[in-house]
Amino acid sequence: xxxxxxxxxxxxxxxxxxxxxxxxxxxxxxxxxxxxxxxxxxxxxxxxxxxxxxxxxxxxxxxxxxxxxxxxxxxxxxxxxxxxxxxxxxxxxxxxxxxxxxxxxxxxxxxxxxxxxxxxxxxxxxxxxxxxxxxxxxxxxxxxxxxxxxxxxxxxxxxxxxxxxxxxxxxxxxxxxxxxxxxxxxxxxxxxxxxxxxxxxxxxxxxxxxxxxxxxxxxxx
Numbered sequence: 001x002x003x004x005x006x007x008x009x010x011x012x013x014x015x016x017x018x019x020x021x022x023x024x025x026x027x028x029x030x031x032x033x034x035x036x037x038x039x040x041x042x043x044x045x046x047x048x049x050x051x052x053x054x055x056x057x058x059x060x061x062x063x064x065x066x067x068x069x070x071x072x073x074x075x076x077x078x079x080x081x082x083x084x085x086x087x088x089x090x091x092x093x094x095x096x097x098x099x100x101x102x103x104x105x106x107x108x109x110x111x112x113x114x115x116x117x118x119x120x121x122x123x124x125x126x127x128x129x130x131x132x133x134x135x136x137x138x139x140x141x142x143x144x145x146x147x148x149x150x151x152x153x154x155x156x157x158x159x160x161x162x163x164x165x166x167x168x169x170x171x172x173x174x175x176x177x178x179x180x181x182x183x184x185x186x187x188x189x190x191x192x193x194x195x196x197x198x199x200x201x202x203x204x205x206x207x208x209x210x211x212x213x214x215x216x217x218x219x220x221x
Contacts, residue, residue, distance in 0.1 A: 002123050009121040020051035023060045025079045032065045035151030038197035045202045048105040049145045061099045108179045114138040122165045128157035147202035148195035156194045176205035
């Protein structure tokens, strides 16, 4: 994932423009079949924050993941062959839909121009391969994302930030606001992260400098 995005955001950005679709009408990846709702959530977060454009095909909001048969990557009720009615309102009312998360992701993208560009994507080191960390920066807007790629288990890691890449001094500490929850933390060059599937697929941090600091959420040292 890091190698692919590093290539796309480099010289290839002039002629290779990604459009990250979280699913298609004919391919049901094993990651979604086996990962349940947490897999759908983190896949949406990654697509919405990594690529300037992203998409969702009908049914993803409801976490549809039943294959045609064992070891198959085809949907049981593929819309290649039929029109499938869905009760969106009931699913959302009963908590079976991730549409609210998708709405939040689109609102976050609207607020942050950094997420709508590709060239300034930079990955940061984590000491656990199950967690991925990356940032995007455009002008004064800097967004930092940390996501748990493991939909089955809680994962912990120390995230080591490339501070100059974020426009910060190496020993600086700044408030970061999680755009998904409103919580505010103070981050420096090394930071502990714990993400539990089903509760928090990721952090989407807005790095708040003195000129852009905002109130909201609860402070955490």
